[in-house]
Structures are given as structure tokens and as C-alpha cells.
Amino acid sequence: MKLLTFLTALALAAPAVAGQCPMDMAKIDAAMSEASLSESEMATVKELRALGEEQHEAGDHAASVATLAEAKTLLGIE
Numbered sequence: 216m217k218l219l220t221f222l223t224a225l226a227l228a229a230p231a232v233a234g235q236c237p238m239d240m241a242k243i244d245a246a247m248s249e250a251s252l253s254e255s256e257m258a259t260v261k262e263l264r265a266l267g268e269e270q271h272e273a274g275d276h277a278a279s280v281a282t283l284a285e286a287k288t289l290l291g292i293e
Contacts, residue, residue: 236271239283240264246290260286 243264252260263286270279287293 220273227257236267236276236279236283239280239287240271243283243286243290244290244293246287253291256289260289263289 243260247257247260247264250257250260263282267279267283267286270276270282
């Protein structure tokens with residue numbers, strides 16, 4: 216019974232995580248135009264943003280959220 220409850224909760228949580236990725240990408244895109252980062256830092260943000268999108272499209276939403284969180288940290292946004 217506990218396993219069934221866990222699997223149900225996991226199945227319901229997956230769409231929420233998947234939906235977070237596009238919102239994070241939009242936040243990153245908006246912040247990049249106003250960010251005052253070095254060229255190196257901006258290149259890293261762009262790489263993380265692209266990787267996060269690739270992970271999202273591949274269905275690895277947990278990895279995408281983590282990757283996009285790194286980019287958001289570099290940009291100083293939540």
C-alpha cells in the first residue's frame with residue numbers, strides 16, 4: 216500500500232516539475248538581457264540554459280530543473 220501511495224504521488228508530481236522548466240527558461244531569458252556578467256559568466260549561463268532545455272526536451276525534468284537553477288544562481292534570480 217505504501218508503494219502504491221508513493222508511486223501515485225510521484226506520478227502527480229512529475230507534471231509539476233515538467234512545467235517548471237519552461238518558466239525557469241523564461242526567467243533566465245529575461246534576466247540575461249539585463250545582467251551585468253562577464254563574457255565568461257554569460258557564456259556559462261547560456262550553456263546551462265541550453266543544456267537545461269535539452270534535458271527538458273529529453274524528459275529528464277529533474278536534471279533540467281537543477282541545471283536551470285545553476286544558471287539562475289549565476290544571474291542572481293530565484
